[in-house]
Amino acid sequence: MTAEVLPALRAKVRAAAHPSAEACACGTDTSVLADRPDGTVVRHGRTVAKAHAPGTDRAGLTARLAVAAHPALDGILLPPHGPRTAELDGRPVTFWSYGTPVDRDDPDAAPWEEAATLLARLHRTPDTVLPPGLPPMRGPAKAARAVARLLAAGPHPAADPVLRAWAVLPAWARDESPMPENLRALCHGDLHLGQLVRSGNGEWLLIDIDDLGRGDPAWDLARPAAWFACGLLPPDEWSRFLTAYRQAGGTAVPADSDPWPALDVPARALSVQTAAQAIAKSVAAGRPLDEVETSVIDACDRMAAHPPELAPDFAT
Template sequence: MTALLPALTAQARLRARHSDDCACSDPHGVLADRPDATVVRHAQVVAKAHAPGTPELTLTARLAAAAHPDLADTLLAPLSPRPDRLHDRLVTLWPHGTPVDRDDPDAAPWEAVAALLARLHRTPPTRFQAALPPMRGPEKAARAVARMRAAAPHPAASPVERAWAVLPPWARDEAPYPGPAHLCHGDLHLGQLVRAPEGRWLLIDIDDLGTGNPAWDLARPAAWYACGLLLPEEWTSFLNAYRAAGGPAVPADGADPWPALDVPARALTVQTAALAIAKAVAGERALDEVEETLVDACRRMAAVPPDLAPTCAK
């Protein structure tokens, strides 16, 4: 990581100078520095080093999808059509966008993200020249459970394991999704949204982009709402905007959306709870109030099979 960071910064600076004659005083800095991603900014250019072992063909197919004209109003387009390689890591370049203000949760653009998701889900995967892989939502949920298991034993792990066990195999990344495959983001949350210089909101982060169940992209806000972590009016605004934009993940006629959202929302709840437990063990700390809420939700979910009404749905 020590050698990668300055090389990545230099690449962002070089691209910025070629594109707009930036000055050394322009905004720059490290946006993220984790084992799975290192992201830096110089002026209006962002450079991202993807996770070690990322397949080049897969990432290139995802880049091509993000650059496709059909998604110009949905996904932030990359600055280069193919990844570069630095210190054995694949690197992509992007224009800088303004993220959602974390200090102003009341201004969260739920309607905007819902409309973006609907457009993404309505785009036929066959539009793209290179075939896209399955979206990585279930894979990330399975990795979170594996990370919890690798941590020291924790008393909260048992209800999370039970909630995980009652999910169908496709949601645990043990089988392909059996339904119609739509284009999906794969890891939707408000951190995956930026405002472009011209003012429109766009989705970012294509690492999990692919085909699968579009309800997975609605699962995190659905789980938050069901567990009391998202206000009912915010959930309603999000869901209504998604339906108004023609999103295919839930019935368009106002019918109960939970039969479609139940399994993905449960899987995202398990994923979030499992990661919370793993981080609590690593930090040698107790679970906080929100993390306890997620574990309690897993306890209730484990008691009712997912083909019944969600136990924590409002």
């Protein structure tokens, strides 16, 4: 966000935090929680304002806000402060309560079970709750954008296995055709531990509705599944996550049989997305790939050699 616009967003969050006061009397600074091309988030006291990306689909955002505010999603999604949006430099602005994020410095306390339980509850949301204008979940579209960014970054020696792994995926996973109807449920679309916060009453909630929509619920399990397959997530943590999801009645995988036929394609797509982003970022920063990034690219090389219908597990 430009330096000229950020002060205006700070002013909006202060006004939202003190709607009846002429000036802020709480002595709280306004802090920037995130500032990326896809959204800028600032906090004042217990109130958070998010300026969404330029070009955001307004009707889609309105439908997503309606879902987050629906009583059926109480205790699952952090609700917005009302269904309306403000405007800032052509970008919609939404307001939320502040929640305590996951502690990145304490990986042993990562709320894998809580994340899995929230996902299972989200995936069981009745169709009657979902407004007619709710867009598709944006997971496949984000993966496709990551690959486009990789191509725009120019030639790179690590790009070939990533592009080959992308090419063997079905068209719907590359955002090139409609997702099959039997894969449609309410999905978060970009699940990782950074999308959980602990609310004021101590419960964990999912945040960030920008990718929320109908889609394949396995996509919400795909990032931890891909991390596990690439050796980045320890087996016990993956087991905790998957077990909690099943115990909570999650619909993305069978309750008592091999989950990989359902997870394989989404996990492959998330691996490609992660690898493509890593290469593009390394090119932009003029730095070599690190060990973690290289491990994901190596997984893409294995995936490319064994298309989904031939090898449902690319961990080895």
